Amino acid sequence: MADDAFLALGREAERMIRDLAQISAEEGRLIRLYLTPEHRHAADLVGRWMSEAGLDVTEDALGTVRGRLDPAGGGQNAARRLLIGSHIDTVIDAGAYDGTLGVIAGILAVREVVRRHGRMPFGIDVLAFGDEEGSRFPATLLCSEAVAGHFDSAALAVESVDGVRLDDALRRYGKDPARIGEAAYDPEEAAAYVEVHIEQGPVLEQAGEALGVVTAIASQSRHTVTVIGEAGHAGTVPMALRRDALAASAEIALALEGLALGNADDFMVGTVGKMSVLPGATNVIPARVVFTVDLRSQTDARRLEALARLRDEIAAIADRRRVTAWMERTHEVAAKPCDPTLQAGFAGAIAGQGGRAIRLPSGAGHDGQAVGALCPIGMLFVRCRGGISHNPAEFTSVEDMGRAVAALIGFIENFDRSFLAA
Numbered sequence: 001m002a003d004d005a006f007l008a009l010g011r012e013a014e015r016m017i018r019d020l021a022q023i024s025a026e027e028g029r030l031i032r033l034y035l036t037p038e039h040r041h042a043a044d045l046v047g048r049w050m051s052e053a054g055l056d057v058t059e060d061a062l063g064t065v066r067g068r069l070d071p072a073g074g075g076q077n078a079a080r081r082l083l084i085g086s087h088i089d090t091v092i093d094a095g096a097y098d099g100t101l102g103v104i105a106g107i108l109a110v111r112e113v114v115r116r117h118g119r120m121p122f123g124i125d126v127l128a129f130g131d132e133e134g135s136r137f138p139a140t141l142l143c144s145e146a147v148a149g150h151f152d153s154a155a156l157a158v159e160s161v162d163g164v165r166l167d168d169a170l171r172r173y174g175k176d177p178a179r180i181g182e183a184a185y186d187p188e189e190a191a192a193y194v195e196v197h198i199e200q201g202p203v204l205e206q207a208g209e210a211l212g213v214v215t216a217i218a219s220q221s222r223h224t225v226t227v228i229g230e231a232g233h234a235g236t237v238p239m240a241l242r243r244d245a246l247a248a249s250a251e252i253a254l255a256l257e258g259l260a261l262g263n264a265d266d267f268m269v270g271t272v273g274k275m276s277v278l279p280g281a282t283n284v285i286p287a288r289v290v291f292t293v294d295l296r297s298q299t300d301a302r303r304l305e306a307l308a309r310l311r312d313e314i315a316a317i318a319d320r321r322r323v324t325a326w327m328e329r330t331h332e333v334a335a336k337p338c339d340p341t342l343q344a345g346f347a348g349a350i351a352g353q354g355g356r357a358i359r360l361p362s363g364a365g366h367d368g369q370a371v372g373a374l375c376p377i378g379m380l381f382v383r384c385r386g387g388i389s390h391n392p393a394e395f396t397s398v399e400d401m402g403r404a405v406a407a408l409i410g411f412i413e414n415f416d417r418s419f420l421a422a
């Protein structure tokens with residue numbers, strides 16, 4: 001495909017990105033939360049685009065917009081369906097590409113496939129999920145969990161930041177919470193789920209490549225570490241006699257950094273993002289420090305091994321510094337590996353454009369984590385400027401978007417040969 005063909009597809013994606021970015025709760029910054037009037041407006045626009053692309057449009061009980069292309073019929077794969085999705089909700093003061101690019105790429109790719117081939121031997125659904133970010137309700141991936149048949153009805157009672165229960169918000173949105181079960185796909189029908197998403201990190205830009213193949217959605221644990229020392233006068237207690245909870249915490253943070261650096265081949269990243277220091281006075285030795293540990297890795301085994309080593313380090317540091325320290329888990333998500341055959345499908349599509357298929361894990365969570373309980377998943381990452389995301393400065397070039405749509409077209413065209421027949 002010539003460069004100008006990428007540009008034509010990319011320009012269309014860009015125009016649609018701009019149209020969706022207009023739909024916001026506030027003028028001047030992008031805020032589009034789940035089950036709000038903005039969500040309704042965006043879902044209507046996406047539904048219209050799906051119709052124009054030749055898809056049959058429906059919505060499920062959680063508001064996921066589905067554009068359906070039925071199979072040509074008759075063949076052995078006529079009962080199988082490729083799901084292509086991403087999300088149309090945003091964080092507060094969001095960029096325009098996170099989530100929306102994946103939905104738009106799905107619509108544009110299927111439209112082109114319909115134009116070239118009519119129906120395919122397998123069915124295709126393009127899905128626009130409504131709650132990936134979890135910015136309004138203290139829950140995420142509800143829409144994709146429902147699609148996977150794993151919706152937990154306890155979530156219906158969670159309350160939004162504006163004080164509305166999820167079930168009430170659904171009813172106000174015109175949905176019947178009793179029908180959420182109908183959103184689930186039959187696992188026999190759902191052959192695979194794929195998602196195009198901006199990388200939200202700097203790896204592709206550093207590598208000079210527009211597109212990359214995701215190996216796994218990273219495993220993740222969050223812990224709280226508490227360190228108890230002893231308060232004392234900052235002027236009178238000699239250094240050797242101190243039990244400084246902050247100095248010990250700093251050493252633990254460096255130990256975490258060392259572990260992550262030592263596991264760089266597994267894309268491990270470790271972060272202390274929040275720390276509270278008590279009593280918190282200039283002239284008092286810190287007595288109590290509480291801080292967070294966020295640890296992510298491509299594989300569960302490597303993450304768990306690093307956590308065990310971190311526990312040992314914490315014990316050794318506490319011992320040497322005569323403080324008490326412990327670590328408690330607050331959150332854990334297992335890695336979700338991307339299917340090797342789907343990865344090969346995307347790698348082939350990238351190679352077909354003359355690109356080098358960089359493999360990288362996703363450090364951020366995505367809808368695929370939930371849909372992965374239903375069927376194999378695959379993801380294609382698109383370079384974004386400076387790796388910046390969840391920020392109005394988020395940017396992906398027209399050409400890179402065009403390359404992503406073209407790669408998805410190539411992937412769909414080969415899906416029955418490369419995946420269903422494999």
Ligand SMILES: [Zn+2]
Binds near residue numbers: 087099132197
């Ligand atoms: Zn996203």
